[in-house]
Every structure is written in C-alpha cells, then in structure tokens.
Amino acid sequence: MTPEEAQALIDAAIDHIDTVIVGKKQVIRMTIAALLAGGHVLFEDIPGVGKTTLAKALARTFAGDFHRIQFTPDLLPSDILGVTVYDQAQGAFRFQKGPVFTAFLLADEINRATPRVQSALLEAMAERRVTIDDHTHDLPADFFVLATQNPADYEGTYPLPEAQLDRFLMRLTIGYPDAQAERTLLALGQAAPRLEALTPLVSAAQLATLKALVASVQVAGSLLDYVMSLVVATREHPELATGVSPRGALALVAAAKAYAVTAGRDYVVAADLQLLAPVVLQHRLLVRPGASATAQEVLAECLENTPVPVRG
Numbered sequence: 001m002t003p004e005e006a007q008a009l010i011d012a013a014i015d016h017i018d019t020v021i022v023g024k025k026q027v028i029r030m031t032i033a034a035l036l037a038g039g040h041v042l043f044e045d046i047p048g049v050g051k052t053t054l055a056k057a058l059a060r061t062f063a064g065d066f067h068r069i070q071f072t073p074d075l076l077p078s079d080i081l082g083v084t085v086y087d088q089a090q091g092a093f094r095f096q097k098g099p100v101f102t103a104f105l106l107a108d109e110i111n112r113a114t115p116r117v118q119s120a121l122l123e124a125m126a127e128r129r130v131t132i133d134d135h136t137h138d139l140p141a142d143f144f145v146l147a148t149q150n151p152a153d154y155e156g157t158y159p160l161p162e163a164q165l166d167r168f169l170m171r172l173t174i175g176y177p178d179a180q181a182e183r184t185l186l187a188l189g190q191a192a193p194r195l196e197a198l199t200p201l202v203s204a205a206q207l208a209t210l211k212a213l214v215a216s217v218q219v220a221g222s223l224l225d226y227v228m229s230l231v232v233a234t235r236e237h238p239e240l241a242t243g244v245s246p247r248g249a250l251a252l253v254a255a256a257k258a259y260a261v262t263a264g265r266d267y268v269v270a271a272d273l274q275l276l277a278p279v280v281l282q283h284r285l286l287v288r289p290g291a292s293a294t295a296q297e298v299l300a301e302c303l304e305n306t307p308v309p310v311r312g
Contacts, residue, residue, distance in 0.1 A: 001209045007264030009202060009210070013061050016201050020057045020194045021050050023181025027174055029262050030279060031058060031146075035207075036214050037258035039169025039251065040125055040145040042110075042160075042283070047150055049174045053191050055106045055146035062207060063200040064103030064142060071113035077120035081130045082137075095132060100124050103140045107147035115161050121145065125167040142207060162286065169251050170276075171283040210261060217257040218267045222309040227252055227273060233302040234285060239293045242286035252280045270308050277303055 001009075014028045021028065031054070034041045043051040059066040069080060082098035099105065100121070110118060124130050128139040147168070149160070165171075177185065188194065202210075227249055235243030244252075256272040263272075278299060285295040293301075 003264045003266050010262045017057045021054045022184050023177045033258040034169045037254045042168040042171045043148045051148040059104035060198040062202045066104040067099035067102040068106040070108050071110045075113045075117050103142045105145050110147040111149040170279045213261050214258045230306045239291040241288045248284040255280050
C-alpha cells in the first residue's frame with residue numbers, strides 16, 4: 001500500500017464515520033492516528049456531544065470485535081478482566097474472560113468507577129495482557145481502548161490516577177458542533193439508526209498494513225531535536241511539578257508518524273508535532289500546587305518559545 005492509497009482508505013473511513021458524527025473530521029482523524037500508532041484515546045467532554053457514538057462508529061468502521069463497559073461506582077476489577085471459576089463438569093478451575101478481551105474496548109464514563117477499578121486496566125493498556133491468579137492471558141494485538149469521561153467537577157466522578165492518564169496516547173475533546181453541522185444533525189435526527197447502518201470498511205489485514213506503514217515513516221533529526229527541546233522546556237518550567245517524561249516524548253513521535261500516514265506522507269513535518277503536542281502531552285503535565293497557570297497555558301507557552309526547525 002502506497003502512502004496515497006493509505007490516505008484514500010483513511011479518508012474514506014473518516015467520511016464513513018462522519019455520517020454519524022457530523023462536522024468532527026479532525027477529531028476522527030486524530031482518533032484513527034492513535035489507533036494506527038498502537039495507543040489509546042481518552043475522550044473528555046460534557047455529556048451529549050457524541051463521545052460514545054464516535055467510539056462505536058470507529059469500532060464498526062474497522063473490522064474487529066467490540067465490547068462496551070459502562071463504568072459505575074459498584075464495578076469490580078473482575079467485571080472487566082474476568083474471573084477464575086470452578087467448572088463442575090470438568091472438575092477443574094477455568095478462566096472466564098471478561099469484556100477486556102476484545103479488539104475495541106469502549107470504557108464508557110471511565111471516571112465514574114473507583115480508582116481501584118480504573119487501575120485494573122493499566123496492565124492491559126500498557127502490555128496488552130492481563131494477569132489473573134498468577135496466570136498471564138494475552139489480549140488481541142490490535143487491542144484499542146476508547147475511554148470517555150465527563151469533566152471531573154461533574155457529580156459522581158473520580159479523577160483518573162496519573163499512571164492511567166499516562167497510558168492514553170491522546171486526550172481529545174469533541175466539543176460542540178458548529179452551527180451548520182448541528183443544523184445537519186437536527187435534520188438527520190437520532191444517531192442510532194445511522195450507527196446501526198455502518199458496515200466495516202477497513203479489514204484487519206488492511207489495518208495491519210497501515211500500522212506497518214507507520215513504522216516506516218521517517219522523522220528528521222532536526223525534528224527529534226525539536227521534540228527534545230520541547231520536553232526539556234516542560235521539565236524546567238517553574239509552574240510544573242512534573243514535565244513530559246521520556247514515554248511522553250516517544251508518544252508524541254509515534255503519534256506524529258501515524259498522523260503523517262493519515263495525511264498521505266511517509267515523513268513527519270514540524271506542523272504534525274505542533275498540532276499533536278496539546279492532545280498528546282498536556283494530560284501528562286502536573287502543575288505545582290498554587291500555580292498561576294494551567295497545564296494548557298504552560299504547554300502553549302513552551303510551544304511558543306521553542307524554536308521550530310526551518311526544514312522539516
């Protein structure tokens with residue numbers, strides 16, 4: 001598959017999903033880039049803007065098993081990972097897999113569950129496997145978590161642990177549609193019938209090919225230096241208690257390579273890094289107690305003050 005063919009396939013998938021989530025093609029493109037990079041996505045926004053619908057539409061467009069978990073305060077880790085049960089017919093214990101054993105996992109309203117339950121996903125997201133009763137069980141190679149959460153100040157929510165936030169490649173906000181898109185949505189009516197009508201457009205083999213293309217994308221040395229300068233700026237900023245870690249820097253490069261594939265290129269440009277830095281790095285920053293700036297403001301300042309390579 002050439003870069004041009006890859007772009008055509010991805011654009012078709014974006015248009016496919018856009019029939020359900022109208023007017024949010026850039027958010028859809030970033031979500032697909034996260035999938036191709038082997039990462040996970042956290043959608044954070046107010047209720048009713050289409051977070052869950054977008055996750056379902058993506059799973060329907062890309063061929064693969066799909067499970068949804070509604071996170072609630074009484075959810076247990078075993079409800080996600082599975083449990084070992086005694087099989088009377090066999091006279092032995094066997095492992096009964098939980099919904100995490102799937103290609104696409106929708107963790108709906110993830111911050112309504114307790115931190116203990118949220119942390120149950122850590123090993124699965126980081127290593128694509130789970131360990132139950134000293135036995136390790138592998139997850140599908142294309143395991144992809146699409147989590148949704150409402151803002152932390154909404155009633156009945158728990159903040160995600162920092163270690164779990166760091167496992168998400170991107171944190172995206174869908175936001176309100178513009179006036180024209182919302183008018184189109186009003187004319188189309190409820191999304192459920194259009195969602196049910198979606199059929200798989202990208203096969204598992206094609207997804208594997210797209211991921212292989214990501215691995216071959218070139219990143220110029222000047223752009224790697226730019227990433228280093230940016231992450232060092234966050235580590236040295238007086239308003240931050242924690243800057244971008246090496247894992248965060250790697251995540252930014254991986255996301256940029258995947259985004260380049262969605263744009264039909266086999267190389268990264270500086271604009272890719274600048275575009276993706278807020279959604280890849282911001283949720284990895286921790287401001288100091290009493291800081292006068294938010295993580296968003298600090299990152300914007302670092303981006304503004306870090307020289308961009310003339311070429312790349």
